[in-house]
Amino acid sequence: MKIHNFYAGPSILPDYTIENTAKAIHNFAGTGLSIMEISHRSKEFIAVVDEAVALFKELLQIPEGYSVLFLGGGASTQFAMVPFNLLNKKAAYLNTGVWAKKAIKEAKMLGNTEVVASSEDKNFNYIPKGFTIPTDADYFHITTNNTIYGTEIKFDMDSPVPLVADMSSDIFSRPVDISKYALIYGGAQKNLAPAGVTFVIIRNDILGKVNRVIPTMLNYQTHIEGESMFNTPPVLPIFAALQTLKWLKNNGGIENMQKVNIKKAGLLYSEIDRNPMFKATVTDQEDRSLMNICFVMNNGFEDKEKAFFEFATSKGMIGIKGHRSVGGFRASTYNALPIESVQALIDTMKEFESLNQ
């Protein structure tokens, strides 16, 4: 039976990434050594980092004046690094879910933090609108894709202060106007690489404006100067990330990914909206994520949740259980998920409907 991988993260990667990484585990770049047993300062590995940085810049059209970093610690460490490096007088945050709240918690430890707007009143099933970003903030932090709730900010907003974005689960899913952001970060394990590497895209001129002492490893300047080699970087995940970047380039780049992602998400949301047994948790079309599609049993069918989960599992649908704070189901439709998997899930939902008539 074909397995369809809808896990939210770590999650599906292109076959290309997995095959090339498997080969490099045995013999990396013709060295006769595994990628797991070579020096991060070897010329072969430095070439991997250089190419990965170059492809980040090319695929995302990153303007001059920005650095691309590959760090450890996950997006969760960025929650602290951002205020450590940028928060002087005041930080501003948009509260769109658990990840945003965790970021806010870290900022509050370091200084005055204003939550500009929140969607917590409705369990984060929408993106707040009509808020004003305070002009006296050092930066404004957003989470562009809310992996748990299936909401997404699918445009690049204007901000009067430096804009900082957690793009863990939607990086490379759509073209981004990088010039609108001062800093973008994310864990790679959603749409890029295996867990272990964190990417940071940072405009160099936003640094050096805070008075506090910053621990060496938490200081972006350390990693900019060290070119992601200040300490041992996550060698294998960076190698895998490079494979995904090459795959992106060979498959029409981010513009094509966006096209396919719109198509995949469109098909699945249409079925959720059509099928009387299910309903989407995010009703505002504009806020619906293209990456994580959340749905629950419709009114009157609540008792069928377990049955659908078991039925879908029997059809090869893996990882569709919703996050415990939302319940129901979540189908993650990252770049590497083929449209056939979306179609298979739709067929499963239709079949479940006909069995329950």
Ligand SMILES: *Cc1c(COP(=O)(O)O)cnc(C)c1O
């Ligand atoms: C998964 C996720 C995180 C946490 O990432 P870690 O690398 O596990 O720290 C943060 N933000 C978003 C939006 C996520 O999806």
